[in-house]
Amino acid sequence: MLNNSKYLDKIYHYKGEWDVDSQCGLKISPAKDGKTVIIATELYDKNPGTSVTQWNTNLATVLCRENGIAPDKLIFIEHTPDKGSKLAFYNETFYKVDFEWDGDKFINPNWKKISKDTVENLLKE
Amino acid sequence: MKFKLIYPKWEKLEGQTTFNLPPHGPVVFAATLPEYVDIDFVDENVEPLNLDDPCDFVGISMMLTTQIKRGWEIADHYRQQGVKVMFGGISTMLHAEETLQHADAIFLGESEGRMEKVLDDWRNNRLQKVYNFMNNRPDIALVGPARRDILNRDLYYHKGVQMVDLFHASRGCQFSCYPCAVSYLGGRDFRPRPIHKAIEELETIENNRLFIVDNSLAQNTEWEKELFKAMIPLKKKWCSHTIEDKPEVLELAAKAGAWYVYQAVFDTSDYIKNRIKQYHDFGIGVEGTILLGLDNQTEDDILRLIDFLLEINLDLAEFTVLTPFPHTKAWDDMVKEKRIFNFNWNDYNAGKVVFQPKNMSAERLQELYHYAWDTFYKDETQNQKMFNLFRKVVDKELEEGTYRSRRMDLANTSFGRKVERKVANL
Numbered sequence: 223m224l225n226n227s228k229y230l231d232k233i234y235h236y237k238g239e240w241d242v243d244s245q246c247g248l249k250i251s252p253a254k255d256g257k258t259v260i261i262a263t264e265l266y267d268k269n270p271g272t273s274v275t276q277w278n279t280n281l282a283t284v285l286c287r288e289n290g291i292a293p294d295k296l297i298f299i300e301h302t303p304d305k306g307s308k309l310a311f312y313n314e315t316f317y318k319v320d321f322e323w324d325g326d327k328f329i330n331p332n333w334k335k336i337s338k339d340t341v342e343n344l345l346k347e
Numbered sequence: 348m349k350f351k352l353i354y355p356k357w358e359k360l361e362g363q364t365t366f367n368l369p370p371h372g373p374v375v376f377a378a379t380l381p382e383y384v385d386i387d388f389v390d391e392n393v394e395p396l397n398l399d400d401p402c403d404f405v406g407i408s409m410m411l412t413t414q415i416k417r418g419w420e421i422a423d424h425y426r427q428q429g430v431k432v433m434f435g436g437i438s439t440m441l442h443a444e445e446t447l448q449h450a451d452a453i454f455l456g457e458s459e460g461r462m463e464k465v466l467d468d469w470r471n472n473r474l475q476k477v478y479n480f481m482n483n484r485p486d487i488a489l490v491g492p493a494r495r496d497i498l499n500r501d502l503y504y505h506k507g508v509q510m511v512d513l514f515h516a517s518r519g520c521q522f523s524c525y526p527c528a529v530s531y532l533g534g535r536d537f538r539p540r541p542i543h544k545a546i547e548e549l550e551t552i553e554n555n556r557l558f559i560v561d562n563s564l565a566q567n568t569e570w571e572k573e574l575f576k577a578m579i580p581l582k583k584k585w586c587s588h589t590i591e592d593k594p595e596v597l598e599l600a601a602k603a604g605a606w607y608v609y610q611a612v613f614d615t616s617d618y619i620k621n622r623i624k625q626y627h628d629f630g631i632g633v634e635g636t637i638l639l640g641l642d643n644q645t646e647d648d649i650l651r652l653i654d655f656l657l658e659i660n661l662d663l664a665e666f667t668v669l670t671p672f673p674h675t676k677a678w679d680d681m682v683k684e685k686r687i688f689n690f691n692w693n694d695y696n697a698g699k700v701v702f703q704p705k706n707m708s709a710e711r712l713q714e715l716y717h718y719a720w721d722t723f724y725k726d727e728t729q730n731q732k733m734f735n736l737f738r739k740v741v742d743k744e745l746e747e748g749t750y751r752s753r754r755m756d757l758a759n760t761s762f763g764r765k766v767e768r769k770v771a772n773l
Contacts, residue, residue, distance in 0.1 A: 240443065240455055240481040266676075267523045270535045275679035300683075312525075317683055333683040 229261045229301050238272025246274045250289060251345050258291045259344050263301040274300050278319055283327040293323040316341050350384045351402035355417040356391035360698040364729050367393050367762045369503045371513035371560055372436045373408040377494035379458040388497040393762045398424050404431050404469055409438040412695040419449040431474055440532055441673045456480030459489040487538045492548035502763040507753030512554040516545040516574055520562040529562045531674040537566040546577045555749055557585040565591035575599035582749050584740045597629040606740045607632030607662060615655040623659050632662040632736050640669035640712050642705040649715050653722050662736045666719040667697035
């Protein structure tokens with residue numbers, strides 16, 4: 223599923239809800255206008271803890287801090303990879319997540335489904 | 348020290364036969380309490396809860412999301428009286444943040460080897476708000492035997508017939524199924540109990556009919572076979588979730604007393620048809636579990652599925668509506684798409700539609716859910732089909748000399764309530 227995924231450069235470990243050891247796939251890439259694209263890939267069976275979706279505000283906050291990304295320069299994408307299952311809910315999806323910034327952290331995520339082409343265009347910029 | 352352990356009641360599903368099984372979470376938890384603790388257990392589903400009984404500490408064990416609001420209500424009452432309340436159990440873990448608002452403490456994770464510390468904290472007035480063992484699972488060898496002695500046994504009889512006792516031989520699940528929170532609750536590692544410990548516990552259970560509640564026994568073939576081999580001499584009869592579909596495993600399961608299994612029926616394929624036939628070939632009954640409302644289901648798909656179920660000779664069927672429980676992929680997907688319109692946890696009983704389905708209206712899905720139940724049980728009611736399945740286990744028990752007749756002193760009660768028993772004219 224994740225071998226050779228161009229949307230994943232490394233496995234990122236984080237403490238999820240109740241400090242549960244969690245992990246996701248991560249790609250950080252510059253985009254235009256000084257923005258940065260972060261693609262967080264849900265690892266399903268390989269993620270023993272909190273899902274990217276459930277932890278996205280915390281993840282986005284920490285990743286911005288760790289990588290020196292200004293909150294208003296973040297483009298955060300949640301990626302669920304194709305699990306190779308005949309069940310449609312394991313198809314590949316991309317959601318762009320917009321957050322509010324409360325001065326200290328991201329809150330109130332709002333998801334918008336985007337196409338692979340959109341993601342590709344973002345990564346090319 | 349008097350520890351009041353409470354299992355809150357919940358509203359049962361409309362139109363379905365209600366059975367109250369002796370709850371498993373509380374008896375497993377009770378086994379983790381030190382011996383000096385005097386446990387007073389109340390299952391509110393079968394007996395009234397006296398909120399004025401004096402007690403030192405209250406534990407509320409919750410399995411279902413549909414129990415939690417009642418659990419909170421009970422806790423609020425005790426806390427107003429100055430009694431400390433701790434929550435634990437599956438739905439405490441799924442709804443931890445909200446439950447915290449009603450608790451002096453919540454316990455997250457598995458309590459084996461941990462309760463002495465919790466009680467010590469309580470005694471010294473330093474009870475922690477959160478006992479977080481989500482990342483720290485105990486040695487599986489510490490598990491059991493469960494404290495089934497805390498149950499008021501006579502309340503788990505229906506017209507003199509004892510309900511199955513629940514038992515688990517493993518924890519955790521390596522699978523990460525769409526609607527399921529088990530891997531969040533019990534971890535992604537399959538943790539089988541040592542066989543001898545599982546058998547030791549089975550030997551303590553007087554009931555000869557069981558429900559093995561493991562998430563899936565089909566996670567380690569060798570362990571599964573060893574377990575079944577070891578169970579054969581005990582001559583128990585049991586139901587469970589999926590058993591591995593290898594003939595040698597099924598043969599051992601049958602010899603070990605497999606009565607029937609819960610088998611997910613997710614399409615109308617030959618795979619499913621053959622799976623069910625395979626169970627039947629080994630004398631194992633099948634209760635199909637059918638989830639309605641998935642995104643790949645249209646109304647036609649559901650109607651076809653219902654017709655299919657009538658063709659494949661299922662012993663029983665249980666229909667549920669997809670319910671996006673927290674910490675599942677179903678929840679994640681629905682939240683992203685803003686498709687959940689009902690967050691009243693009382694309605695999260697897998698019988699009410701709480702989200703917008705992809706291919707039909709919520710109302711139509713609700714109608715199809717009722718239609719499924721009505722259609723499957725049109726020619727033979729659920730009670731009749733259950734009786735047929737029950738007869739199969741009685742026949743096996745009669746053959747083996749393990750049959751126990753019903754308790755006539757409880758023949759006119761059902762879960763503690765008086766009922767009229769219809770006896771056929773012979």
